[in-house]
Amino acid sequence: MNKAARPKPAGLWISKTVVRVLLLLWTLIVLYPVFWTFITSLKNNQQVMLGKPWDFPSVMHFENYANVWSRAHFGSYFMNSILVTAGSTILSLALASTTAYILARYSFKGRGVLYFIYIASMMIPTTLGLIPLFFLLNDMHLSNSLLGLTLVYSVGTIGILPLGIFFLVGFYKTLPKELEEAATIDGSSLSGIFLRIMLPLSSPGMITVGIMNALTVWNEYIMATVLINDPMKYTIPVGIAVMQGEMQYRTEWGPLFAGLSISMIPVIVMYVIYQRQITGGLTAGALKG
Amino acid sequence: MIKLNNKPKAGYAARRRLFIAGFLLPTFILFSIFTIYPLLRGLYLSFFDWSGGSETMNFIGFGNYKDLLDDEVIPGAIKNDYFLVFWKVILIMLFATFFAVSLTRLKLKEYGLYRVIFFFPNIISVSVIGVLWSFIYNPHLGFLNSFLSLFTQKSVDTNWLGDSHLAMWSLLPPSVWAGIGFYMLLIIASILGIPSSLYEAASMDGAGQWKQFTKITLPLIWEQFKTSIIHIVITTLNGSFIIVKLMTDGGPDNHTQVLGYYLYQMGFKQFHLSYGATIGVLILILSIITTLILQRLLRRDTIEM
Numbered sequence: 294m295n296k297a298a299r300p301k302p303a304g305l306w307i308s309k310t311v312v313r314v315l316l317l318l319w320t321l322i323v324l325y326p327v328f329w330t331f332i333t334s335l336k337n338n339q340q341v342m343l344g345k346p347w348d349f350p351s352v353m354h355f356e357n358y359a360n361v362w363s364r365a366h367f368g369s370y371f372m373n374s375i376l377v378t379a380g381s382t383i384l385s386l387a388l389a390s391t392t393a394y395i396l397a398r399y400s401f402k403g404r405g406v407l408y409f410i411y412i413a414s415m416m417i418p419t420t421l422g423l424i425p426l427f428f429l430l431n432d433m434h435l436s437n438s439l440l441g442l443t444l445v446y447s448v449g450t451i452g453i454l455p456l457g458i459f460f461l462v463g464f465y466k467t468l469p470k471e472l473e474e475a476a477t478i479d480g481s482s483l484s485g486i487f488l489r490i491m492l493p494l495s496s497p498g499m500i501t502v503g504i505m506n507a508l509t510v511w512n513e514y515i516m517a518t519v520l521i522n523d524p525m526k527y528t529i530p531v532g533i534a535v536m537q538g539e540m541q542y543r544t545e546w547g548p549l550f551a552g553l554s555i556s557m558i559p560v561i562v563m564y565v566i567y568q569r570q571i572t573g574g575l576t577a578g579a580l581k582g
Numbered sequence: 583m584i585k586l587n588n589k590p591k592a593g594y595a596a597r598r599r600l601f602i603a604g605f606l607l608p609t610f611i612l613f614s615i616f617t618i619y620p621l622l623r624g625l626y627l628s629f630f631d632w633s634g635g636s637e638t639m640n641f642i643g644f645g646n647y648k649d650l651l652d653d654e655v656i657p658g659a660i661k662n663d664y665f666l667v668f669w670k671v672i673l674i675m676l677f678a679t680f681f682a683v684s685l686t687r688l689k690l691k692e693y694g695l696y697r698v699i700f701f702f703p704n705i706i707s708v709s710v711i712g713v714l715w716s717f718i719y720n721p722h723l724g725f726l727n728s729f730l731s732l733f734t735q736k737s738v739d740t741n742w743l744g745d746s747h748l749a750m751w752s753l754l755p756p757s758v759w760a761g762i763g764f765y766m767l768l769i770i771a772s773i774l775g776i777p778s779s780l781y782e783a784a785s786m787d788g789a790g791q792w793k794q795f796t797k798i799t800l801p802l803i804w805e806q807f808k809t810s811i812i813h814i815v816i817t818t819l820n821g822s823f824i825i826v827k828l829m830t831d832g833g834p835d836n837h838t839q840v841l842g843y844y845l846y847q848m849g850f851k852q853f854h855l856s857y858g859a860t861i862g863v864l865i866l867i868l869s870i871i872t873t874l875i876l877q878r879l880l881r882r883d884t885i886e887m
Contacts, residue, residue: 308688308791309688309690315680316690316692316696319700320696323700323703326714326725327706347725347728388608388612401599401602414613418866418869420820421866422862423624423846423849424845424849424855424858424862425623425859426620427850428855429623444612444616450617450621454617483598484601508705512710514708514709514824515821530710533707534709537716549713553714556707556710557707560705564702568698
């Protein structure tokens with residue numbers, strides 16, 4: 294319809310072509326550095342220093358991955374990242390979904406204020422809390438511990454909890470109330486209604502929030518570097534930054550890039566599987582306010 | 583909100599209250615401890631002289647704030663913060679809007695694929711981005727100089743991150759690269775919310791793509807546009823120091839120093855803890871002022887339309 298109504302179809306064709314070229318160019322700019330990370334991760338120092346950056350490795354040095362995994366301890370960083378990500382994703386989902394359910398379905402005094410507090414916290418620069426948070430965890434003997442880091446991620450200033458609440462309140466409000474009403478008449482307890490009816494119904498929303506949280510936590514750097522000093526407790530982002538810092542003493546380009554690749558592979562896998570939830574989840578309601 | 587039960591049973595109100603409290607309190611208590619308390623504590627600390635330990639905390643009123651005014655690093659850091667804010671807002675919004683409009687309005691078949699690809703940098707860890715781009719900028723081995731050398735007689739060996747004039751500019755591409763996708767998705771969502779009948783009517787009247795953009799798309803996505811700009815400002819003032827920490831360490835000679843990283847250095851390297859907290863308050867004040875000014879400026883634009 295659009296095309297038929299246009300007076301100058303040739304003009305549209307040209308602008309489409311120009312746009313396509315620009316889109317392809319940006320695709321290249323986005324994807325090439327990632328691709329380049331993978332090819333560099335398979336080179337040895339000599340290939341990196343003497344060859345061109347875009348050269349393919351003449352010999353594939355897969356041992357870079359083995360090196361970085363065991364000798365540079367990326368194996369344990371990986372496990373730490375998995376633990377912290379799983380723990381804080383589950384904990385923040387549990388804490389966000391219960392609050393969001395009440396905020397969406399019950400009226401009580403202070404409801405507006407409570408919702409406002411969670412939303413307003415997202416607009417405050419959290420750097421302000423960085424130093425106090427460090428000493429708080431120190432006082433609680435939770436600094437330098439994966440449990441402490443998990444707590445900070447779940448409910449601390451990085452903000453995945455308020456974002457989860459915000460998103461899930463919106464999601465619960467779209468769910469029909471009839472099932473809950475029927476369950477009440479049947480004599481279900483209030484928490485039973487939540488657990489047996491609302492939780493299963495809200496699983497698409499929970500998955501979206503869970504994935505967004507998991508990505509945030511998996512990639513988080515600043516809290517982890519402030520709170521964790523013990524090299525055996527590093528998460529992957531901290532391990533990468535520390536390894537880069539050590540590059541001035543011993544250069545190991547291949548293993549460093551293998552480390553970057555190890556960090557990205559789970560993210561890419563998640564993204565390929567859940568891309569609709571990830572891109573759709575953001576557009577469904579986040580940051581409309 | 584809804585009456586789940588029409589006949590009030592004995593004790594129902596009490597059970598309901600207990601249920602609400604039981605669902606709200608654990609979250610709120612933990613949130614208060616780990617989010618609200620640190621933020622308030624940061625504000626409180628800025629009025630003390632404190633370098634760790636419990637005995638040595640002295641109230642000094644606005645002493646830290648006076649030091650802030652005399653600190654020679656602060657004006658440069660503020661300038662660099664706003665350099666990043668300014669260019670990130672311009673470049674990210676320009677690219678994000680262009681991509682969003684192209685993908686939605688030109689009805690390309692590849693729409694879904696581009697959407698997925700362009701968002702990809704947003705899901706990579708900032709530490710990966712920092713290391714990756716440091717290596718792209720590496721004077722001898724990096725991609726950028728090798729690429730530029732293809733077009734020049736002698737090989738380019740620009741030290742992008744080590745040159746005091748280039749370093750700030752060099753921090754922009756990674757920040758923009760990593761930011762566009764998110765805002766593109768937000769703008770796409772609001773464009774898709776515009777009724778297509780408006781566009782159909784406009785093209786019947788012979789309005790071209792550009793006219794459709796300025797007369798229909800832009801006015802109707804303006805709220806989202808405004809929110810996105812303010813979000814870029816806040817996240818930049820709050821978080822741009824991470825890329826600084828990873829790529830330049832504030833150097834060369836404080837030329838890429840930003841407030842957030844100065845806070846980090848004061849707090850965790852030099853243990854001027856209360857001074858660090860004061861810098862945090864400064865960041866908060868600047869964010870609030872900038873947000874208010876932008877709200878005012880961008881609102882005027884909508885009225886003019």
